[in-house]
Amino acid sequence: MTTLQTETIHETGIDYLSLAESLGKQFAEREVEADESDLFVADNIARLKAAGFVTAGVPAELGGSGVSYADLCAILRLLGYHSSSTALAFSMHTHQVMIPAWRWYHQKAPVDGLLRRIAAEQLILLSSGGSDWLQSAGTATKVDGGFLINARKVFASGAPIADLLMTSAVYDDPDKGTTVLHFAVPMSAQGVAIESTWQAMGMRGTGSHDVMLSDVFVPDAAVALRREQGKWHFIFHLISMVAIPLIYSVYVGVAEAARDRVVQLALKREADELLCYKIGGLDNELMAAKIALQHMISTATVSQPSFEVTAQIMSGRTLVAKAVLNVADLAMDIAGGTAFYRKLGLEKLFRDVQGVRYHPLREDAQRTLLGQLALGWDLSLL
Structure with a gap:
């Protein structure tokens, strides 16, 4: 931990590991309350946001802290020690930040707009990837200028506090066949709703509810990726x-x-x-x-x-x-x-x-x- 800690301080001026340890100890009480009452650990996530963890993985050149991948793993491990649900919910945001960050660092991919928005607006990302995986779920119907999305996205950890849903749906492309479209949807968009379904054995505070998409309009320009359904990409x-x-x-x-x-x-x-x-x-x-x-x-x-x-x-x-x-x-x-x-x-x-x-x-x-x-x-x- 000492080496990682030194690297983090050098890059950002903030000792994120010590901060995670301190906050984690404070989160423990809220964690127990959430577990006993099926409550989302909203306050814990809000405090992580206030402390700068939401933008920790965004490259420094794009307005974030540029915390290394290994350090972020160590931070999540520390949080997991003290507050399981807080850590798991926050890991979903963290990996959604680090995927475009990797593409920016290694491919010079045009993802800087999203990363700058995360840094400037303190956006919290929500993932449906684990439940969608290669097949995806839901339908995309072509309309003028874009698609109408209808889907139920399950196990969406952190849904109550998220700003942007990173998700996908299936489009029956008349030329290319069954195609999965990947896109982002603001949680405030018309047709987006959270259905409180998360009553689970464990990780009860993650707020892993279902997200309902009902005729949600996604512009053509917002489709970031198209791929063949069920195939590795x-x-x-x-x-x-x-x-x-x-x-x-x-x-x-x-x-x-x-x-x-x-x-x-x-x-x-x-x-x-x-x-x-x-x-x-x-x-x-x-x-x-x-x-x-x-x-x-x-x-x-x-x-x-x-x-x-x-x-x-x-x-x-x-x-x-x-x-x-x-x-x-x-x-x-x-x-x-x-x-x-x-x-x-x-x-x-x-x-x-x-x-x-x-x-x-x-x-x-x-x-x-x-x-x-x-x-x-x-x-x-x-």
């Missing part, structure tokens, strides 16, 4: 490379919190070899999660998007998921029956970490892709 290799390590940094932070919580409880008991053995096993699992996460971050930092890189990132995603689930399970076992009480806090961490199962690519799809690469399949057909 460069943008999804980029999304995989950039988004997944950021999101999974949160879950490693949650696992670290569960580990520390159960060790504190164990210190109050008389230690024996069995207890030491169980805690040692838990620490092995946590180390595995950290190593896999670091591999993902290192790969994302130095690589260009490709099938091979996607396979590396998604293998890391599977390994992190397995390890953090094992950490949570072992923590409950070590604590014993008292872990069943909500006041102890472990059952919440156990519930929150279950979300690690559901982000793409889930293990079956990940293992299939890795096997296809190993056996030399023609991936251009996928």
Whole structure:
């Protein structure tokens, strides 16, 4: 953490890591309240915004702070340690900022307008990518000057406080066939509504409601990308490379919190070899999660998007998921029956970490892709 901290201070004049640690501790109380009442952690996100985290990943040349990718992963991990829902909701905004930032840095892509707006207007981005993925959802109907969009976008984490929805819909192109259109929609646009559906096992404060799009007009000029439905595209290799390590940094932070919580409880008991053995096993699992996460971050930092890189990132995603689930399970076992009480806090961490199962690519799809690469399949057909 020390090296990352020094780099962050040097680039921005703000110690974002220490600030994340301080804010995270303050967020914990609101996190518990949100969990018990299915409330969105709006105040926590607002405080992150006020502290400059919304624009942290925007390049300094475009009005942001230019915080490095590795630092943002570390920030989300710290926030995850203290406030699971806050961190996960904020990771969705963060990765949507870092995708165009990567394209600006590496491709000189014309995304500077969006990035400048994020910096100048403090925009919070909302993603529907995880639930849409390669197939997308909803319909785009051609009208004069653009499209009318009708869709239900589920699992939209952070919906109540978002400004701009980054999403897609399916257009039956008479010339090119079924085509997915990618575009941004202001949450204030006519026809956009939030349906409060988020009553979940864990991560209850993320506000991951459904976003309804009813005859929402999207101008032709606002369509940023067109691609064939169901097929891998460069943008999804980029999304995989950039988004997944950021999101999974949160879950490693949650696992670290569960580990520390159960060790504190164990210190109050008389230690024996069995207890030491169980805690040692838990620490092995946590180390595995950290190593896999670091591999993902290192790969994302130095690589260009490709099938091979996607396979590396998604293998890391599977390994992190397995390890953090094992950490949570072992923590409950070590604590014993008292872990069943909500006041102890472990059952919440156990519930929150279950979300690690559901982000793409889930293990079956990940293992299939890795096997296809190993056996030399023609991936251009996928």
